[in-house]
Amino acid sequence: MSNIVVDKSKVPWWVSNVIVPLVNLTLALLVSGLFVFIAGENPIEAVKLIIYGSFGYIQGFAYTLYYTTNFIFTGLAFAVAFHCRLFNIGGEGQAYIGGLGVFLVAINLSFLPVPIVWLLAIFGAFLFGAAWAYIPAYLQSKRGSHVVITTIMFNFIASSLMIFLLVDVIRDTNQMAPHTVKLPEEIWLPSFEAFSGILGIKIRYSPLNLTFLLAIASLFFVWFLVWKTKWGYEMRAVGHNTQAAIYAGISPHKNIIIAMCISGGLAGLLGVNEILGVSHKIQAGFPAGYGFTGIAVALMGRNHPIGILPAAFLFGILYQGGSEVTFEMPNITRYMFVAVQGLIILFSGALENLFRPQIESFFVRRLNREVNA
Amino acid sequence: MxxxxxxxxxxxxxxxxxxxxxxxxxxxxxxxxxxxxxxxxxxxxxxxxxxxxxxxxxxxxxxxxxxxxxxxxxxxxxxxxxxxxxxxxxxxxxxxxxxxxxxxxxxxxxxxxxxxxxxxxxxxxxxxxxxxxxxxxxxxxxxxxxxxxxxxxxxxxxxxxxxxxxxxxxxxxxxxxxxxxxxxxxxxxxxxxxxxxxxxxxxxxxxxxxxxxxxxxxxxxxxxxxxxxxxxxxxxxxGRSVLLRVDKKDIKKGETIFKVNNLSVKNDLDVTRVKDVNLEICSGEILGIAGVTGNGQTELLEALSGIRKVESGSIELFGEKISDQNNFLNPRMLKEKGLAHVPEDRQRMGLISDFKAHENLIFGYHDQEPYSKSAILNNKEITEYSNKVMQEYDVRPNSPNLITSNFSGGNQQKIILSRELNENPKVLLVGQPTRGVDIGAIEFIHQRLIDMRDKGAAILLASVELDEILSLSDRIIVMFDGKIVGEKENKNVTDRELGLLMAGVA
Incomplete structure (x- = not known):
């Protein structure tokens, strides 16, 4: 059958939002398993290693959650703009500049009480990320320059700008590598092992820190903003039907800029995790692709915070479990896991609708039969 | 055989x-x-x-x-x-x-x-x-x-x-x-x-x-x-007999409340589509605009409702100038002044078809109390209001949480109409109110428009359906090529006469 017509109103929400993503994910993993097999390793063993690496011991689990934190920020950064039908590909650059914001605030205001420094640094991250997204947003809304193109270019600009700053302006002059000095230790965000230390459990180092809670709070923030406030309502209106928005007196310009700035700000929060929480200094290239993977996270999570949380967690598992696999299995390189990510993006993003009609019509028919019976 | x-x-x-x-x-x-x-x-x-x-x-x-x-x-x-x-x-x-x-x-x-x-x-x-x-x-x-x-x-x-x-x-x-x-x-x-x-x-x-x-x-x-x-x-x-003509009372015309002077409007391609239009509407009157699609009605309605920029001329509401080539009030400000607009194309402009019905029922009024307070939407109020108007306007199915695209054309139009009429506007701009709407709903919509007129609203009705213009309007103007080519009291006008005007022949 080439065209299956499914009455969308009859499809239960859990079919389109749970079953379909799970089927797509399973397929991606099966194909990945095939790759692993071709590379000469046992796929089942690989899965075991992934699960052990990401859940099996407390430090591994902490790493998983640390990656999840980053993916939540970058996933949300894509999702918010997407509700205004803007493809924010610039999460990477926005996160990079957000990191600059964190560092500048923290290093210059470190004399203030610590919690206030944290709050201001978070604010700085948000502001810098938002400012970096503002320029493409302005160009889109006033000049019609497509935001996909401009945000990609702004990733490159951010990268070059940061290299320039890290080499010539804010480098730690006591050494040659492109990174800054460390922030004073008293303003570092408490790490996971510090918390468990209070509880009397001693564990080894992990990068997980208080920012994880900020990520969870951001999920709530986005949910509330998009579905419970008039701003979210207006953003969605502009995204779904710009003409209608104009008719209702909603300004597309204003909303494009608001949506992009909030997106950029959320991407910027990645800097809080990396700089205030983990490395305590700006290193060249610290966003390390999280911004791009965030796009896949948002697509898999259907741009909804409830979906983004498990999607970010899944990518956290793949990152952490993946490094375990490459460590244990000599035939599997780091790049294999980039390919696995690619497959997940392919199946849950680009091929999203490959099996959707079949699955939906299957369930609709089954449920109808139950109703009729 | x-x-x-x-x-x-x-x-x-x-x-x-x-x-x-x-x-x-x-x-x-x-x-x-x-x-x-x-x-x-x-x-x-x-x-x-x-x-x-x-x-x-x-x-x-x-x-x-x-x-x-x-x-x-x-x-x-x-x-x-x-x-x-x-x-x-x-x-x-x-x-x-x-x-x-x-x-x-x-x-x-x-x-x-x-x-x-x-x-x-x-x-x-x-x-x-x-x-x-x-x-x-x-x-x-x-x-x-x-x-x-x-x-x-x-x-x-x-x-x-x-x-x-x-x-x-x-x-x-x-x-x-x-x-x-x-x-x-x-x-x-x-x-x-x-x-x-x-x-x-x-x-x-x-x-x-x-x-x-x-x-x-x-x-x-x-x-x-x-x-x-x-x-x-x-x-x-x-499945039942219908009135093809609407019963309406004699006109009780009030004073002129909406006035358009020498209005010209360009479309998106910078072509002048409305040329030097003058019109006046009194309270308690329906002014019908007849014309074939694409003769400037769309641009006229858009300019009057604040969506499109005025090229030259001016628009007055209650004697106050609301738009000319330099300033214009946006649709939201016009709504506050009592001007409502039922757009020609409900899919493109009147509704967001991916939104739920209750979201569309407050569309354009979403930032007013009681629907939202200090930027937070008040779901309870919105749901109560939605249930009420959906019943009043007999929108079927009567479920505010259904996605709007699942409603039929007539019911979508009722959603728009209930939203725009609910605030009792003083001036109502209506484009193609019954396009793609079934007969039962047409009757209902026509009756609502007549009710608004009897309550003293000034109504501008643009429609390509001559029957609709003839049965609802008190006065009829015909647009052709952006100009008003004829104006008639709606007494003994034939559709033949209007048809010739619409084709630019007479």
Missing amino acids: VSPILELTDINKSFGHVHANKNINLKINKGTIHGIIGENGAGKSTLMSIVFGLYQANSGSIKINGKEINLRSPRDSIINGIGMVHQHFMLVENFTVLENIILGFEGETVFGEKLQKAKEDLEKLCQTYNFNIDLDATISDLSVGFRQRVEILKSLYRGAEILILDEPTGVLTPQEVDELFKILRSLKDEGKTIVLITHKLIEIMDLTSEVSVMRQGEMVGHTKTEDTSKEQLAEMMV
Whole structure:
């Protein structure tokens, strides 16, 4: 059958939002398993290693959650703009500049009480990320320059700008590598092992820190903003039907800029995790692709915070479990896991609708039969 | 007795829970024009899509010339001599007429002999039926009427014996309709069979020899056109008798509250579409704008409602200037001043079809209390209000959480209307309030507009349906090419008179 017509109103929400993503994910993993097999390793063993690496011991689990934190920020950064039908590909650059914001605030205001420094640094991250997204947003809304193109270019600009700053302006002059000095230790965000230390459990180092809670709070923030406030309502209106928005007196310009700035700000929060929480200094290239993977996270999570949380967690598992696999299995390189990510993006993003009609019509028919019976 | 060229027996088709066609039986005789009428959503288009092979029936059989056939795709139908002209034309805009017609039937990889032959064949066809089409013209240069002819020609060239036309006159001027009917009659005289899907009773009476009526997925009657009347058909369509004319009280005209002076407006392509328009509307009055689509009504309404910039001239509301070329109030400010707008195109502008019904019911009023307080939406209030107005306006199904695209056209229009009328506006701009809306809802919508007028609102009504203009308006202006070409009190005006004005002839 080439065209299956499914009455969308009859499809239960859990079919389109749970079953379909799970089927797509399973397929991606099966194909990945095939790759692993071709590379000469046992796929089942690989899965075991992934699960052990990401859940099996407390430090591994902490790493998983640390990656999840980053993916939540970058996933949300894509999702918010997407509700205004803007493809924010610039999460990477926005996160990079957000990191600059964190560092500048923290290093210059470190004399203030610590919690206030944290709050201001978070604010700085948000502001810098938002400012970096503002320029493409302005160009889109006033000049019609497509935001996909401009945000990609702004990733490159951010990268070059940061290299320039890290080499010539804010480098730690006591050494040659492109990174800054460390922030004073008293303003570092408490790490996971510090918390468990209070509880009397001693564990080894992990990068997980208080920012994880900020990520969870951001999920709530986005949910509330998009579905419970008039701003979210207006953003969605502009995204779904710009003409209608104009008719209702909603300004597309204003909303494009608001949506992009909030997106950029959320991407910027990645800097809080990396700089205030983990490395305590700006290193060249610290966003390390999280911004791009965030796009896949948002697509898999259907741009909804409830979906983004498990999607970010899944990518956290793949990152952490993946490094375990490459460590244990000599035939599997780091790049294999980039390919696995690619497959997940392919199946849950680009091929999203490959099996959707079949699955939906299957369930609709089954449920109808139950109703009729 | 002529044998039926097309015979449908017990056709059933469901989409999920919706039973779009129930046990349909239909016989269409060769060489006739057969009308199929019914309200929106009665299942006419579904049935014809089955005949054209776009959908497959769940059960039932289709016979052509007494031979049972299995139609799995439009290609099968074309091979069996069935052609269809859709409501929305399926033409490649930047191709020529010839290229469009042979598309998919080129018959050769490198154009040469066969293209030449096709051209000759087509020229012959054009002559036989008086089509008067330049085969080398580009589609985008052709008017809607001519594009429709291209579609018909395309079907004929592919050997159609049965031609299905889905709402063919929706986009045509009265004069173009006359031309189309001439063509259809000459096709009939040449022995072709024509199936006309429409909800316009006048066309059925004018053109067809037999008519079948559908209602809610069922075939409720077949009759010879000469044995029936408009009223009888209308009753069969809705299952009860309807008033085709609205009862309205005598006008109680108040003072002028809305005034337009020398207004000119450009469209997005920088072409002046409204030229030096002057008009005044009093409270308690409906001013109708008649005109063929695309003669500046859209741009006029958009300028008046604050969506489009005014090029020159000015607009006054209660004696206060609200727009000229330098300043204009945006739609939200105008709403606060008591101006509401029911836009022409509900899908494109009036609604967000992916939103839930309750979200659309507050659209444009979403930042006012009680729907939102300090930027946070008040779901409780919105739901209460939605339940109330959906009941009041009889929106079906009565479920505020349903996605708007799942409502039928008439119910979507009721959602817009309830939203815009709820605040009791002083000035109401209405564009095509009943386009694509079924008869039951039309009656309801008309009554609401009359009620607003009796309450003292000043209403500007733009519609391409002359009947609607004639039955609702107190005064009528006609727009042609962006100008007002005529103004008449609505007493003893005939549609012929208006039709000539609309065509720019008189």
